[in-house]
Amino acid sequence: MDFRHYEDVKVGEALPSLDFPITIKTLVLAVCGTRDLMPYHHNPAYSKSVGNRDMFVNTMFEQALFARFVTDWSGPESDFRETSLQMIGQLCPGDVARIEGTVASASHESDECRVHIEMTASNHLGLAARATATIAMPSRQHGAVKPFSSLAKPKLELHPQIPDFAKAWLGDVSDPAWGGYTLSEAQILYWCDMVEDSNPLYVDGDYARQSRHGGVIAPPVGLITWSMQRGGHQGVDSEAPDCDAPKRSPWPPRSARGRAFKTPPGATETIAQGSTQAYGVALRPGDRVYSRSEVLNCSPLKQTRLGPGYFQTNLDTYYNQRDEIVGTNVFALLRYGLKDAG
Numbered sequence: 001m002d003f004r005h006y007e008d009v010k011v012g013e014a015l016p017s018l019d020f021p022i023t024i025k026t027l028v029l030a031v032c033g034t035r036d037l038m039p040y041h042h043n044p045a046y047s048k049s050v051g052n053r054d055m056f057v058n059t060m061f062e063q064a065l066f067a068r069f070v071t072d073w074s075g076p077e078s079d080f081r082e083t084s085l086q087m088i089g090q091l092c093p094g095d096v097a098r099i100e101g102t103v104a105s106a107s108h109e110s111d112e113c114r115v116h117i118e119m120t121a122s123n124h125l126g127l128a129a130r131a132t133a134t135i136a137m138p139s140r141q142h143g144a145v146k147p148f149s150s151l152a153k154p155k156l157e158l159h160p161q162i163p164d165f166a167k168a169w170l171g172d173v174s175d176p177a178w179g180g181y182t183l184s185e186a187q188i189l190y191w192c193d194m195v196e197d198s199n200p201l202y203v204d205g206d207y208a209r210q211s212r213h214g215g216v217i218a219p220p221v222g223l224i225t226w227s228m229q230r231g232g233h234q235g236v237d238s239e240a241p242d243c244d245a246p247k248r249s250p251w252p253p254r255s256a257r258g259r260a261f262k263t264p265p266g267a268t269e270t271i272a273q274g275s276t277q278a279y280g281v282a283l284r285p286g287d288r289v290y291s292r293s294e295v296l297n298c299s300p301l302k303q304t305r306l307g308p309g310y311f312q313t314n315l316d317t318y319y320n321q322r323d324e325i326v327g328t329n330v331f332a333l334l335r336y337g338l339k340d341a342g
Contacts (some may be wrong), residue, residue, distance in 0.1 A: 001207060003075025006113035006137040006260055009106050015073045015117065018099040020065060020195070022091050022123075027055060033194030034060040034225045035181070037234040039243045040271070046243050050269055050337065051306045056090035059272045061194065065219040066119055066131040069099045074115075074135060076201050076211070079145045079279075080220045081114065082105040082134040085275040086332075089128040091121065098122050104132075112136045112145065128246040151280030151325045153317055156296040166298035166312070169262050176290040176319075180230035183287045188218050191225065218283040223318050223327040226289040236269070262295050264310040269337030273311065276314060281320065288321040296330065309336030 022217040031042055036058050038051050044055045063085055073079070091097050101119035108114075115137055121129040136145045158170075181187065188202050200207035208216045218226060226233070232251035235241025242248045263270075283289065299314035316329045 001076060003077040004073070004137065006106065006115065006139040007141070009103055009115055011103050011106055013103045015069065015101040015119075018065075018069050018072070020097045021031070022057060022093055022095040022097055024093050026194075027057060027093065029190075029194045030057055030061045033064070034058060034193045034222075034230040035187070035231065036060060036225070037231045037241075039236065042099075043243065053090055054091045054092035059085065059087065059275055060222065060225050062087065062091070062121065062129055062131070063217065063275065063277075064191060064195045064197065065097065065099060065121070066133065067219060067221045068195045068199075069119065070117060070133045070135060071103060071197070071199050073101075074137065076199050076207070077138045077145065078115075079147065080133060080137040081136055082132075082276070082278045083221055084132045084276040085273065086130045087128075087318065088121070088271060089125060091123060091128050095123040097127075097128065098148065100104075109156050112142060113139045113142055147213060147282055148280050149166075151278060151328065153325075153328055154276075154278065154315065154330060156315075156330065158311060159297050161300045162298050163264070163300055163310070165265060166295060169295040169298075172262075172294060174293045176292055177227070177229075178288060179227040179288040180233070181228075183218055183226050183283055183285055183289065185216060185285045187225075188216065188274075188285065190314065191219055191222055212303075213282055216285055218285070218287075220279040220282065220327065222279060223277055223279075223289075223329055226283060226287075226319070227291045227316075227318060261293070262312075264298065264335050266338040267310060267335035268339060269335070271306070271334045271336070272331065273334050274332040277327055279327045281324045281326050283326050287326075289318055289326065290321075291316045291318045293317075304334060304336060306334070306336045308338055309334050311335075 041058045047055045057089050101117050104118045105116045117133045119131045138144050173239045204216050240246045299311040312333045312335050314331045318327045320326050
């Protein structure tokens with residue numbers, strides 16, 4: 001299979017653009033591919049009721065689409081080291097997402113050849129998202145990419161006006177939260193179906209078995225998906241997860257109360273603003289993923305287009321069943337819908 005070497009890359013080079021229609025079926029495939037049952041992404045009435053244009057694709061879908069865009073260009077012999085995503089607008093049914101990107105830098109660092117790519121997604125309304133990807137590429141001089149065997153947790157500088165309630169959260173790391181399902185080849189293929197990703201490392205076959213990974217791996221940018229709860233546990237209100245049937249309890253019944261996410265006082269709604277991920281040990285079918293969450297930062301109260309809210313930054317660290325770090329996700333969230341905002 002064709003792939004690019006580091007020596008073939010030119011800084012300033014534009015990647016071939018990608019046009020991807022967003023339809024109702026796209027959002028259905030996104031529910032299958034990302035296991036995200038939050039109503040913003042499949043329930044247009046609910047999504048509009050909290051100030052959005054329509055139901056819209058989620059963070060993981062956009063991460064997957066940008067990742068496919070990169071590996072369509074690089075080929076499967078490159079590995080992701082870090083990605084970031086800033087969601088500016090929303091991609092809704094009827095839109096066509098246009099993905100464009102440019103090689104921003106290329107360097108030999110950490111004993112490997114790395115290329116940094118800057119990308120955008122746009123629709124008829126303008127810019128919808130910005131993203132970056134740093135990949136390790138094979139080199140004719142330095143050889144093939146070596147899979148990572150370890151990863152350190154990131155650190156972040158505090159906001160100078162961090163509220164007192166958020167200061168009290170710092171350093172408090174949650175108990176492990178296990179994903180609802182074992183990672184499977186079927187789930188990986190649902191992810192690929194969602195954005196039409198044909199990377200052969202994600203499909204059982206000779207290419208994957210003979211690769212540097214020695215078999216199928218899960219798309220690394222799917223960290224959040226691989227740790228999602230059971231579908232019947234997901235909702236804006238974790239104790240009444242179906243917004244159209246508020247008397248319905250989570251199913252199956254929980255043996256213990258789910259993780260209590262730290263939320264600013266009065267905030268009732270959440271929208272993801274941005275994500276920066278780094279990747280460690282590769283995940284494979286049969287792995288179980290758990291995460292531990294902590295708050296890294298929080299802004300003072302800000303006025304946004306959805307009303308007053310707080311910009312909160314969380315760190316999720318993801319582990320496999322052997323307690324190896326498989327990735328980290330620094331998540332920027334808008335916490336809004338303040339009950340006492342007047």
